[in-house]
Each structure stands twice: as structure tokens, then as C-alpha cells.
Amino acid sequence: MTSVTSSLWRKLIAFQIYGANTGVGKTVACAVLGKAFLTRYPDWQINYLKPVSTGPTTDADDKYISRYTGHKADCIFQFSDPVSPHIAARVKPPSDQQVLGRVSEELFKHARSVITKGKYGITMVETAGGVLSPAPSGSLQADLYRPLRLPVILIGDHRLGGIAATISAFESLTVRGYDVEAVMIFESGKLGNTDYLMKFFNTHKLPIFELPALPPAGDISTLQESMVSYYENVSQTSEISRLAQHMVDRHFVRLKNLERMAPEANDVIWHPFTQHKGRADNSILTFDSAYGDFFQTYPSPQPVGYDHTPEESRPIENNASLLQSAFDGSASWWTQGLGHGNPELSLAAAYAAGRYGHVMFAGAIHQPALSIANKMLQGLENPRLRKVFFSDNGSTGIEVAIKMALKASSTRYGWGNDSKNVGILGLKGSYHGDTIGAMDCSEPSTYNEKVEWYHGRGYWFDFPQVKMRKGAWVVEPPTGMETNFGQRQTFKHLDEVFNFEARDSTKYETYIEEVLNRLIKSEGRKFGALIMEPVILGAGGMIFVDPLFQRTLVNVVRKLGLFHTPFKQPLASTEIRAGASSAWTGLPVVFDEVFTGLYRLGRFSAASFLKVHPDISVHAKLLTGGLLPLCTTLASQSIFDAFISDDKADALLHGHSYTAHAVGCHVANVSLDKMGKLQQEKMWQIFQQSWQISDSSSTVTWSMWSKETVTALSHKEQVDGVVALGSVLAVSLYDESGSGYTSDVANNLRDALLRESHDHRWIIHSRVLGNVLYLIASMTTDGETISTVEKLLLTKLHDVGNSL
Template identity: 55%
Template sequence: MAGYYERVARGTDVAGLLEEMTAKNEARIERLEAMSGRAHETIWYPFTQHHGMAPKDITVIDSAYDDFFQTYKPAEPSQEGGLRATFDGSASWWTQGLGHGNPDLALSAAYAAGRYGHVMFPGNIHEPALTLAETLLQTVGNPRLQKVFYSDNGSTGMEVAIKMGLRAACDRYGWDASQEQISILGLKGSYHGDTIGVMDCSEPSTYNKKVEWYRGRGYWFDYPQVQMSQGVWKVQIPENLRSALGPDLEYSSLDAVFDLETRVASEVGQRYQEYIRETIAELVQQQGMKFGSLIMEPVILGAGGMLFCDPLFQRCLAEVVRGHPELFAPGATAGAAAGSSWSGLPIIFDEVFTGLYRLGQRSSASFLGVDADIAVNAKLLTGGLVPLCTTLASNEVFQAFSSPHKSDALLHGHSYTAHAVGCQVAVDSLRTMKQLERSGAWDKYRRDWQPAALPSAPRARPEVWSVWSHGLVGQLSQAPAVEGLFALGTVLSIALKDTQGGGYTSTAAQGLQQRLAAGGEHFAVHSRVLGNVLYLMASVTSTPEALREIEEVLRAALLVE
């Protein structure tokens, strides 16, 4: 071997090669140093107020692999610049599931790009789209869902879902939406995207109230929320609902909060259902409102501020809607609620954020024990590599669009519908995540979250667990600056106390965000805030070592010695 390398050294201009590599690296560093300034001049960022923004506020990402960005920080007089590993603590807006630069998903994309490129979808089929549709229907475990409609992102997928739900309701009840307003039922703080139609499905908020065409067509229930505070899991009842729903509740574990079969039969469950039924009756009978769908983000309302809705309230809302169709149309009778026929209103679950293992289960709807009539998935669908969205629907909803007239069809689509690259990547992403589940890759996290006393009988409900350690949640709940927090699946959400009341415009979480950006021993942490809430999100392949280092930074920042 020594002789081989000696011959190569004599026959190769090693010095010239090193000089060329050095020159290319210097040119690369020069580009990195200039990028934030160039971006400041040319880029209009989403969800960003540019007033007062400077190039120094823009993070330059040189590359990304696994859970980490390689971020570049220019040299300053008092600080050395250069590249640093930075944990992607927002999972790149909740998309990352299998890590950046995943070689297997990159090969899947390359295969589909080389075999298909993009091919027109209407009236055609290719194997990636067909395989994904069949795989997804099997994965989510909802027997109602039989049809798959493709779109490009969560917002457009929800536009499709709304069109489906409203058409099905109007078709059954003989309503003409061109002559009267058909609204939706939802929850306060909900968010389903930024396209005009789905904006109207959310209450007035920072996101939409200054959009010129926003109208807000619906009624949005206030609801109890779950968090740990001072070491105790609490269901906190809004002040304005306590006369109807009763006082705050405390539970021994998060698992107990999700014991819905016990809770739904309790006095609390009865109060929830009575309040919901009376509210809907007043809206319809006294105010003359008509509703075409119930839309919910199961368990956690993401963009609204990581709002953890009491799952019992969502369960009761679905049961009242399905069990009392006469609330929405005189003379209507309850359908086969456990079968494929929708009753009362079509139920739409927006699982764009919460679905496909983000909360530790294949479907976040499984926590509620409710099968939706329409469900939307995106983000983790492709493991975080390329945009793709699916809207799943029951055959009954599908049939509402069937007639001899093309004008009655679902006339919705986009040029890259069911693009083969995205579909193939999604197929392999789902297979990988399911294999991780089967192989016990998350068993250590599950054991950490197991209640002290487990029932001897097999569990009838989904297991509640998180990649964030159970002990961390308990410790941080005692921190003076923490109002409350929760962890579920890959999500950790920390609400900081704010004397001004919190909300999206709060700055209470910025100090913690800056502390995370400073990082720990081996890496910095990129994070996002929603007002007074700082959240962190892992991928489903994050290592325990990386997560525990982040936890130590959180302890150092929030716990007083």
C-alpha cells in the first residue's frame, strides 16, 4: 500500500489539487457571507414582518443532514465565525420525519424522476400514485375512508375537504349554497391554511383579519385545554364556560386524560355533551345558522399556539353532531354512525400537522376514537422531502359528486397533481415509519411514559408517549417562568408566563428562543415561537443523545438553582 500511495503522489499534482480545493472553499465562504445580505434585498419571507429586519436576522443554511442544519455565522469582532451544527427544532415547519438529506428517500425521488418525471394525472394512473393511495388507506385504519384525492399542500388539501363536506351536506339536505350561507363548526384557535377558502373556516385572528377577502363563515367553540402545571396534569376550563362545564380537572397522568371510554360516560362527559347540544340548537334555531361540516385538528391545534384541546371535548363534539342530526335539519334521523354513512354533518379531520406519527400514532384521530368522513394528510407524508397532500373521503361523500353532468364533478386540481416523485417518496416514507413502529424503535420512549400502574388487560386505546422525557416535563412544569407545558409524540410545547396575557403577538418566549440558539456543548438549536409559546419538534428518527442535550439546555435556561 505504501508503494501505491508513493506512485500516486509522484504521478499526481497533489499540491495543485489542494490549492484548487482551498480556492473553492474560500469562494464558498464568500458566498455564505454574502447570502444574508442578498436575501434581504430579494426575498419576501412568509409569516415575517420585514419592518426593522436586517441581514443579521437571517440564518444562512449551508446544508442539512439528519436532524441538523449546518448554519453559517459571519465572524464578528468578539466572536469567531464559521459553520455550526444546529438542531432543526421546528422540524422545518413540522415536515421532517426521517431526517434531512435522507439517502433512501433521495434515491426514491431519483428513481421516480428518472422513470416518470411528471405525467398528467386525470384519467391516468401510475404505480407510485396507486400504491400510495392503497398504502395510506391501510395505514390510517379508518374503514370509512375509501377514496384518495391528491393535491400539493395542506391548505389546498383542506380546500378540497371543505368542497367535499359542503357538497355532501347540501346534497343530502337540499340546500342551495348560492342562495344562503352554509357555515362550518370548528374550534377557537383553529387554522387550516392561508388560501382564501380555508381562511374563512377559522375565526378572526392575526392570520386572517387583515386579509381583504376574509369573511369568517362559521361558529367556533371555546374549549378546555390540557397542560401540566406544577407537576400535575390539568384540564383547564375557560372562565366563561365554568358555569356550564364545571371547574378545572386534575389527572394522575396524561394517559388518564386520554381514557375517553371512562371519561365520556362520566358527569364531565355529560356536561360537555349537553353544552355542545344546547349551543348548536341555539345557533340553528334562534340565529338561523346552517352548518355544512364539522372541522377539527385532532388533539393539538398547531398554528393557533399549540393548543392542546381536551380530547374528551372533541370526542363529545363528534358524538353530538353524529347523534343529533335533527339539530341541523328538521326530520333528519341518525345514520349508521359506526358504519360508512355520515350522520348530522360530515366530519373533517385536518391531520396535516398531527397525523402520521407526529403525535406518536399513525393517526391522531385514534386518540379520539372517532373515524372522520374526510381526512387530510401532508407534511410527514413524504418524510419532509417534497410537497404532497392527500384528502381521503368516504364513498358516500364521493357519491355526492356523481351525476351525468360534468359540472357536478369535483372540479379541482393543479398541474402537478399526484406527481410521481412525491408519491414514490411518500410510499417509502410510510413504509419506513411503519417499520420503525414494528421494530420497537420507540419502545424506550414508551417505557419512560408508561403509567406507574398498568392495567392487566390489553389496552383498548392508543398508547400515550413522547420522545421528550417524562421527567423533563415534570421538572419544567415547576419552573417560575413556565405557565404550563405538554409533550406528546415528537412535540414539546412550553407556554411562558406573560403579564400581558400571551397570544400570538407576545414576546415572552423570545428569551428562551435566544438561549436555545446559543446552544449546548455540541450544537445550537433552531426553534420557532407562537407568541408566548415555544415549541420543539423532533423527527421520528431523532437520537436520544441529541434530545437529552436539548433538554439540558432547557433545564439550564428555565430551572432556578
């Protein structure tokens, strides 16, 4: 879903009226509130907005509000049939985006009006039916309006069964991230609904306000007189006046909280990956909420000097919302798969929290963990993998993988105490996480070289890179290594790069074998594992490794006899039964798919691009769709068997209190099911068609970023190369200094994307890795959003121009 402009103004207090059910008196409550606001704030502009209404126009709620209150009342979509909106609008229903867009436009008009007149205003947005009643499209109302995240007054149900309906409605709103600011309910008499609900909501520190029962029905003239009298009297009661003031106060408390967060954060928060020297408060972006692909951000502190009541301060502002919609261009550090605030994931988390809370995992099992283990084993389609180990994040999962691999090598080759000097093989520029063991698997860099306990333990191969330049895909060797790897190769389609049968790997094999012979025979070094990120190195700078080189490296390591001397322990019987294809040879191969796996590159497993199966595979990030931290490290039976012993000390003594926490595991099950459904239902087909090769029945590689835009970027004079695969887009900018990760050459482009364009209502929040600016979509990002982001990127790249 594309973004809707956030709806928060200083002088316009907008909130939604939700009902616990149909017929609970939402419109009457709005009329009472409207009269109360007019009485308490006679100079204010009071508005009523009904986005969707069903039934005859003569009985429409906006007409009713105008008749009894005299203030402005509008309806956007009116359907004549007095039935549920999804039925009334069945001929040509407006989309959710159309409804949201129109509501947003009306709120903007109200804000502009009060600001222009130098007044304050109230807008009440009344929904139709209950919290979970269908919208015209069939979506649930609570989901339809969630991007606006307006504060809510919930109208409770005063009828028989109303206690349950009211509490259920409250919980439905809460689990979706709404702020319910108050509850209103009509007198329930002997049913006692109000008394019970007052006690219930008191535990949530949520005020509840009771309305007198409506006058008895009579003939039309009598009823109208009675209702006029009812509204006059009730709107002036201390109870309703207190509610009106409460909503105003809550609005200004929200503003005050937003304004204080950045300065307070600068005092008490130690941010990751941040040099704090000289940092200003206004460099901290305040998140009010997030939904779909967008953050709702408060750009910077704005000292305005007001107290809780609006009369004490009249700040000058423009018509724009105080909140800014920002496209989450890094997919929140690569975690977002199904969008922020996804109601299905939220409900899944609530269910598992209610069913389990947290239960310890040592020597135990629960269904969510067993299910996700089986899903991972099945989805990876790797015949080697048999066991699943749980941890909490990618870096920890890599720690586990290192322990597994080194133990397996040490046990098989009988290194014993000499295993302390064993290193790993990897790729230059790779990075596998911030824990000590994971850092030791990477060469010295900005990330680790100043960490006191860091001791890079390994050898890291340089390699040819893949990128698009001037509209063509090139495989380019590192400067000065043309003799080792061959000259630059050019391909028309990215699929050709992955066509291993048509490409010659001889030079790669020769080079890798020569390096390993030198390291092991001449220098006497020991290695216990090969670890690498398949296809793209994430934190290293979104580097696209020639997949033929990675495939060749795995094959050489597995077959080269250097690692078989001395061979102290035979294969276990379980390995023999499993067959040679399942037993590791040479060295255990570890694939770090924390970033690249689980559909991030368009497939469940990035390993499938290389057509080789690792012995250990690590998966996190997208595992829970971006909601909770969870990681799985999967291993082959032959790796597992290295830990089988009569000695407890030989076991894999690794874990933490929240290992395989049930909430995360259950959310992961739902997340993988949802992403699998996206693939099965061909939700990405529109993106795949952009990359379809005309003379091919199937396309191996595709990107959510259009071929036209990627090609256009590759022709820009500031651009050294472009990478696009799955949801990932990376733009490498020329940097003559060659300073790598410490380069600031991409900062100007990043900052330009954060500045609002005159023709767009939202911005792009992105991250840079040295001279590389990258953008990552979630797996549910729609084509319209992608297209808008692409246009903004091309525009901003042109605008910054020579400054790069």
C-alpha cells in the same frame, strides 16, 4: 444520530478523497497533491488523515504518505486484517458516531494549529475502498461521512470497467448532497477512460485531471527511487498545480457565497410570516446544508474583505468552525420525519424522477399514487374512508376537504343557491392554512383578519385544555366557563385523560347541544361541516384540547336532529350498501391531521386517540418524510357520491398541474414504510418506557421527551403549562398581557437557545407561537440527542429567568 461539529474554517481547507473503487490510487493521488501543495504554498501546513485503515501497520497509508511527502499524516482506526473495514473491525467495531467524532476532533486540531501559527493549511481526508464500501459499522462510507459534507476529489478508475465505476461513484456522491469539486484519474492508455470521462464531466462543468501512469514495479530499492522521482516530477506539473489552485479557489468561493447570501436575500426574498420593516441582514440564518436532525448554518454575514486567493486577506478568527450545527427544533415546520438528507428518500426521489419525471394525473394512474392511496386507507383503519384525492400541501388539502363537505351537505339538504351562506363548526384558536377557503374556517386572528377577502364563516367552540402543571395533568376550562364545563380536573397520568369510559361527558353534551340549538333555531344559521385538528391545535399555539370534548362534539353533531331539517335527498344506494357506520349523519366531520397525523403524536392517526372516525381526513407534512410537498384528502363513499351527476359542473373541479406527482408519491411510499418499520421494530420503546405506568401492561400515550424533563419544566415558575405527546413538546410561558399569538414573551427563550453554550458545540433553532415555545423531534431522533436538547432547554430557561 447526534450532531458532529461542522467542518469549515477560513484558514483550513479540508476535503475528502473518495475512490471510484478499491485500488484506483487514492493514496498515490494524496501524495501527489500533498507534494504539490507544499511546492505551491511552502509556508502552509499540509495534513493527511486516514480515518479507517486495514492491513499491516508497516503498509499503512499514513506511513506511506509520511515517507514520500514529509508532511503530517495520521490514521485514527487501524485494523491489521487486509480486508474490508466491516470485516476487519468485526470484533469491536467503532460506531459511526465514534468515527465521525474522532475525525471532527482531528480537523479541529488542524484548524487550531494553523490559526495559532497564523498560517493556512490543507487537510486531505482519505477514505477506504470505494464510495459505497462499508465502514467498520457496516454503514456505507458515503453515508458515514455525509454529516461533515467535506468537498470531494473523486479518484476515477483507470482500469477496464472504470468508466462505469467512476460515473456510478459520482452519482452516488451527488445524490447524497456532496460537492464533487474535481476528478483525478491515472492514464488509461488504450482503454480511453480519461477521454470519455473528460467529455462526460464537462457536461457537469466538473474539471478532470490526469495523472501519469505509475512507474513499472521492480525491486524495493528501485521502486522507492522511482516513486520519489515520480512524486517530485508529477507534483510540479502545470496540471497538478492547477488542481491544487482549483481546490483553494473553490474553498474561498464557498466562503464568499455563504457571506453574500443573507444580504442578497434581504434585497430579493420576501419571507413568509415575517415583518420586514427594519430587518437586519444578520437576522437571516444561512443554511449551508442539513443532515439528520441538524442544520449546518452560517450564523451571520462577516465582511472580511478578501479576494479568491488567501494571500490577499488574513482575517482573524477563533478556533470555531464557521458553520454552526443547529438542532432543527421545529422539524422544519413540522415536516421532518426521517431526518434531513435521508439517503433512502433521496434515492427514492431520484428513482421516481428517472422513471417518470412528472406525468399528468387527470384520467390516469401510476403505481406510486395507487400504492400510497392504499397505504393511507389501510393505515388509517377508518371503515368510512373509501377515496383518496391528491393535492400539494396541507392548506390545499383542506380546501379540497371543505369543497367535499359543503357539497355533500348542500346536496343532501337541498340548499341550492342558498349554500353561499353556509358556515362551518370548529374550535377556537384553530387554524387550517393560508389559502382563502382554509382561512375562512378559522376565527379572526393575526393570520387572517387583515386579509382583504377573508370572511370568517363559522362558529368556533371554546373548550377545556389539557396541560401538565406542577407535575400533574390538568383539564382546565376557559376562564368564566366553569359552569358550562365543570371545575378543573386533575389526573396523575395522561392515559386517564383518554379513558373516556371512566369520564363523564354530560356537561359537554349539554353545552354543545345548547349552543347548536341557539345558533340554528334562534339565529337561523346554516352549517355544512365540522372541522378540527384532533388532539392538538398546531398553529393555534400547540393547544392540547380535552379529547373528551372533541369526541363529544363529533358525537353530538352526528346525532343531533337539527341538521336533518329539511332533508331533501335520501341516502344513495351505495351508502345503504356500505351500512350506516359509513354514511355521514348530521354534518360531515373533517379531521385536519396535517400536523398531528402520521406518527407525529406517536400513532399513524391522531383520530385513533378520540376513538371516532371522520368522514374526511387530511394528511400532509410527514407524508413524504420531510422531502417533498404532497397531501392526501381521504373521503367516505357517501361524500364521494355527492359529486356523482350527469352534469360536469357537479364534479369536484379541483386540481393542479402537479397533482399526485409521481416523485412525491414514491417518496411517500418509502417514507411510510420506514416509519412503519420504526414502530414495528419498537425503535421508540426507549421513549415509551419513560412514560410507562407501573400498574399498566400498556401505555396509551407516550412522548419522545422524557417524563422527568416534562415534569421538571412544569414546576418552573415561568411556566404556565407543558404539553408532551409523541414528538411534540410545547412550553407555555406566563404572559400577564394575555396577547396570545402576538405575545413576545417566549422570544427571549428562543434567542437564548440560538446562542451557543460553553459546554456544547451546537445550538437549537426553534420557533415560537406567542407565549409558547415548542420543540418537535423527527421520528428518528435518538435518545442522546433528545437528552442534550432537554438539558439545554432547562439550562436556558434558568438563564433567562426573570427576564421572562
